[in-house]
Amino acid sequence: MKLHHLRLTGIGPFAGTIDIDLAALGASGMFLLEGPTGSGKSTIVDAIVYALYGHVAGSATSGDRIRSQFAAPTEPSVVDLVFETGSGIYRVRRRPEFQRAKKRGTGTTKEQAKAVLWRIGSPQLIPAVIADTAGGGADVQALATRIDEVGREIQRAVGLTREQFTQTVLLPQNEFARFLRAGTGERQQVLQRVFGTEIYADVEKQLEEMRKTAKRQVDAATGTLGRALARYVEATGVDEEHATALQEAAAALRLEPLATLADEHLEAAAARAQEAHGHAETAAAAEQAARTAADATDAARKRIDRRRELDTLAARLETERPAIDSARTALRRDEAARPVVALLQRRDRASTQAGEAIEQLAQQASTTREEHPELVDLLGPAAHAAAADQQLAAAADEATSAAGALADLVALETALPTRGKELADRREALTASATALETLIQQAAARPAEREQLVADRARERTAAAALGDARLAQRTAEEQRRAATAAVAQKKAVDTAKDRASRTLATAKDFAETEAELRRRRFAGIAAELAVDLADGEACPVCGALEHPDRADQSEDAVSPEQVEEAEQRRKTAESEQAGAEQAHALAAQELTRLQDAAGELTAEAAEQAVTAATQNLRTARDAEAKAAELDATITRHDEESARLDRRREQDALAVERERTALTGLEQTLEADHAKVTEARGEHESLAARRRGHLATARAATGLREALRRRTEAEQRAAELATEAEQALATADLAPETQAGATGEDDLSADGPARTTDEQARAAVLEEDERHRLARLLETRTVEESRLSDGLAEEGIAGTTASDEARERADAARTAATEKLTAARAAAREAADLAARRGAVAERGREARAALATASAQVETVSAEAGVVVRVADLATGRSADGERVQLSTYVLMWRLDAVVQAANARLALFSGSDLELLRDTGRRGARKTGLDLLVMDRRTDQVRVPETLSGGETFFVSLALALGLADIVTGEAGGVRMETLFIDEGFGSLDPETLETVVREIGRLAEHGRTIGIVSHVGDMKAQIAEQIHVRRGADERSHVTITA
CATH class of the missing domain: 1.10.287 (Helix Hairpins)
Incomplete structure (x- = not known):
């Protein structure tokens, strides 16, 4: 991973915007970030971590330090970083949350944090991207715009978590020695977090749960x-x-x-x-x-009963045969007579309808004769019905045509009163519109004066609002002075407390120095006795060289040992260190008090509060004036729009009034012409509608006579046709009553064949519905019973069965015996x-x-069997097994990782210390329990194993640096071979003597020779002469920090 460019706006002590070209600074492989304590060097390191992960570098550092206290409330803070990994070039911009002034009203509101990540297509685009001139497109692609999405994309691109990053790329202030001197639990947490070995602890928990489950x-x-x-x-x-x-x-x-x-x-x-x-x-x-x-005897008994039942049915059917034959004859005659009777009924109805039609025609003619006798005269005799029909049709058509010719004129006549009323109403509306137009003209004439007053009011408010900028500045200055004055009160107490502590630590240091001097004096006085303890006859005295020692000095009871002197010296150094720290804390507290008093403008807290109140009131007055001026701008705009609308409306209304006058003149002329046309067409009649109604009445009368004539003709024809059909049906019906043969034995027949059936005979042959249904059901029942008789006689065994009483008795006896056997x-x-x-x-x-x-x-x-395996594996993973060293799985993995880190650290430590010091993993006991994660230091100068707490300040630094670099090497290897081309070291180089400092810097420079860029954060003056490229951070008189770059 390589860092190209960093831009900060409103971050930490940097009020404005600073740009740092990290690529140019790293051209030689190493650069120095230097400045006084508290100037903001570590803030730059924190900003890089914040840009990538949304949190600062140091684990003990608050994220609130990112936003500058000098940033205006309405101005956001921004961190902008361009970096490169194996997967591409990226630009990330983060803005922390802050409280900004509300856009409306007073007070503040929270502005949420934001983050955006872009991918840059090629290195050539980096200058344009930094200058914000690259634009969008495929070469600069926005990958994420939400904080969580940005975090995931950067994690994927960099390949390291924040904890791994701060152990490999940015080594924060106060974090070096922390890992070296950490307790077992803390070091275990760091290793677990950096190497991501939480999974092994999870495996232990899972195996323990599996043991319980088993x-x-x-x-x-x-x-x-x-x-x-x-x-x-x-x-x-x-x-x-x-x-x-x-x-x-x-x-x-x-x-x-x-x-x-x-x-x-x-x-x-x-x-x-x-x-x-x-x-x-x-x-x-x-x-x-x-x-x-038993079933066989029961079946024989049932066949006897069945044959007796069928014999009874056959006898009854024979008795009922004459009645059945008579029913069949009656149904046959009914079937033959029904169509003949139906025809006779239609004939009678047609004859009746013909008489009714003749009567209706006579009544229609009588009614019509009063108004239209000429139409009745057209009827004539019945033989000329066709001619009368044609003449009536012609008369109806003539009257209908005459009525149709008058339809338009009747509608015109009907509309004349309504049109006259509408014309009068429009004349009245025209008068009202003209009056309203005059009022509108008067309103438009008064609007210019109203506008001049509004413009004057706006100018007055703008003049008052011009002081808004000065009021804001004054209010912000007053707020800053109030904060500084309030903080100065608390800081004064802190100065007094620091002064008291400095005095106490000075007295303590003097006491320990006097104690050390007294012990050294007493040890020197008894040095002869101390040397005599190891003298032996025949061995040379280390002082005089004699081989005999006749008069050895004896140790006194208050003899001082070297260990006591060394312990007193250590207490004195510790006390002096605490006294120096207390003095520095007092100086810093006093310096901060002076800064706060200067920032408060020598105002007391009460005076500063009054100044804030006055400035806030002035700001509120200016804001109100600004708001009123803006409101008057809108009012004038609305006034102008309303004036324009009134002018348009006046023009439109004037044009509409003129058009209406012209239209009404034309309508009056048209109405007069229509009155003349209707008068001429009406003639002698009361109205055109009455004249048209007369024509329509003539047409209806002719049509009514024609319809009555048609109905009479059709009824007479239908009656004649049905009378002929009925006569033919009666002649062929053969429905005369059947007679029985007389004493002579002759049938009732005429010489010419069957006798003609009369109307009465045909009607008499038709049965009533109930009787016909009764006879039909009787024949159906007869058919069913005859079928039942034949089917029963055809059943198996029935024909040969005897139905006598003796046979029934024998069958009953056999069935009883079989049933008794079945029950048993x-x-x-x-x-x-x-x-x-x-x-x-x-x-x-x-x-x-x-x-x-x-x-x-x-x-x-x-x-x-399965539980045995689970228990054995769980015991091994959780350190309960009797086999092995009883080491938990998670601890074993971390021991293995720590061995690799120690090996990598020793390679660098050999160069830093000249092979004097070597790190060891403690496999024995540190305290009360065995851990395997403690560290020791082998001092080759004395061949003694030391604990890290006994190292001097310089030794602690370069041992910690070697350990940190070794940890970085292992972490990058574990992260899939991630190459870290940029490394920041933020630690106390001031604890090194000049020779060791030169050695450490030279070794760090060797890291740069392999393609890395090393940034060293320090305030040590000797570093400036050894490193050419430098970032200088300085605080100004206003407490704001500034950056200059030497490259």
Whole structure:
């Protein structure tokens, strides 16, 4: 990953916009970010992390420091970063949330944080993108516009989390030594977070849950086995002795003996069931034979009853035969007479209708003669009906044509009064429109003076609103002075507290210095006795060289050991360090108090509050004037629009009045001409409508006579036709009454054939509906009973059956004997079947219970085997196993990762310390428990193993730096080989002596030789002479920071 360009606006102590070309600064491989403490160096580092991840770099740093306290309330803060990874070139812009002034009214409102990410198509576009002249298109593509989307896309592009990034690319202030000196728990959290090994802890939890689940499954399977065995004992009826044996086998989980015992009992039950089933089948066969014999005797008895029933039916049918023959004859005559009678009825109705038509024509002629006698004279005799019809049609057509010719004139005559009324109404409306037009002209003439007054009011408000800018500045200045004055009160207390602490720490440091001096004096006084302790005869004295030591010095009781002197020295150094820190804290607090007092303009908090109140009132007055001026702008615009609308309306109304006058003149002339035309056409008649009604009445009268004439002619023709058809039907009907042969034996026939049927004979042959239906049902019943008789005689065994009383008695005796045998056989079969069912049910329940027992046994066996594996793996992963070192899986993985980090760190530490120091992973005990994640330092100068807390300030720095660089190497390798071409180091180089500082800088420079760009954040003056490219950060008199670049 490579950083190209950073732009900050309103960030931290930087009030304005600063641009940092990181690509140009990194041309030589290394640059220095320098400036006094508190000037804003670390803010630049934080801004880079904030641009990428939305949070600052340091874990202990608040994200609130991103937005500048010098930024105006309405101005946003922006971080803009252009960077490059293996997947492309990107630009990200983030804006933190802030409180801005409301657009309407007073007070503030929250402006939400925003983020946008673009992909840049080629490196050549980077200058244009930085200058905001690249525009859009395919070469500059917006990838995400929401904060969560931007976060996901950057994570995908960079390949590192924020925690990994701050351990590999940006090494924040105060984070180096923290990892070196961290406790086991804190170091474990850092390693777990950086390497993403939370999954192994999750695996431990999952395996522990699986262990508990396996235990529950074994318990559940064992319980299921016990319940299955209880059901088996109950189902098979096992005796108490064998039930006890089964339960003991199940309790001991001896599954094979349990299965053998259960199978033996089940086989015995199955054999008993099979035996009972054989007995039941034999009894069922005997029952079936008895049932067959009983059915045969019952069938013989039923055939005798059936033959007796059929003989009775045949006798009744023979008795009813004469009545049936008479019914058939009556129905035949009815069928033949019905069409003849219907024709006679139509003939009679037609004759009646013809008479009615003649009467109606006479009545129509009598009525018409009063008004139109000429039409009645056209009728003439009946023989000339066709000619009369033609003459009446001609008269009706002539009258209709005359009425049609008058239709338009009648409509014109009818509309004349309405048209006269409408013309008068329009004349009256025209007068009102002319009056309204005059009023509109007067209103338009008064509007210019009204506009001049509005313009004057607007000019007055604009003059008052011109002071708005100054009022805003004054209000903002007053707010800043009030904040500074309020903070100065609290800061004064902090200065006093820091001063007291500096005095106390100075006294403490003096006391520890005097104690150290006294111990050194006493140790020097007893040094001879200390040397004499190790003297031995024959060995040279380290002072005089003598081999004999006759008069050795003795140690006094208050002798001082080297360890006591070293401990006193360490306490003195610690106290001096605390005193120096307290002095620096007091100086910084006093400096901050001076800054706040200057920022407050020497105002007290009360005076500053009054100034804010006055400035706020002035600002409110200016804003009100601005709002009123804007409102008057809108009022003048509306006034002008209304004036234009009135002018347009005046012109339109004047044109409409003139057009209406012209139109009314034309309408009056047309109305007079129509009056003359109607008068001429009316003539002697009352009106044209009355004249037209007369023509229409003549046409209706002619049409009515014509219709009556047509109906009479048609009725006479229909009556004649039906009379002829009726005469022919009667001549061929042959419906004369049938007579029985007389004493002479002759039929009632004339010499010329059958006699002609009369109207009365035909009507007499037709039956009433109820009688006809009764005779038809009688014949249908006869047919059904004859079919029933023939079908019954055709049934099997009926024809040869004798229906005598003796035969019935013999059949009854045989049926009684067969029924008694069947009852006995049925009872025996039921008893055998019940026994077989009971034993079969016992065997079936035994088989079901045995299957359930087998399933439960298999489940116990399977679950026990699986649970054993789970428990063994869980014990290994959670460190409970008796095998191995009892190390948890998550700790083991981190130990493996830490070994790799230590190995990579030692490669750099050998260069920093001249191979004097080497990092070790502590595999023994640090404190009370074994961890495997503690660090030790091997000091090759003394061949002693030291804890990190004993390192000096310089040693701590370069050991921590080596550890951080080693961690960065391993993390980038673990992140899929992510190449980090830019590295920032923000740490205290001031703790190094000049020689070590030169060595460390030289080693860092070697990192740059391999294509990396190294940015060093420091305020150490010696660094400026060693690094050419520099970013200078300085605070101005107004407390705002500024940036200059040397490249």
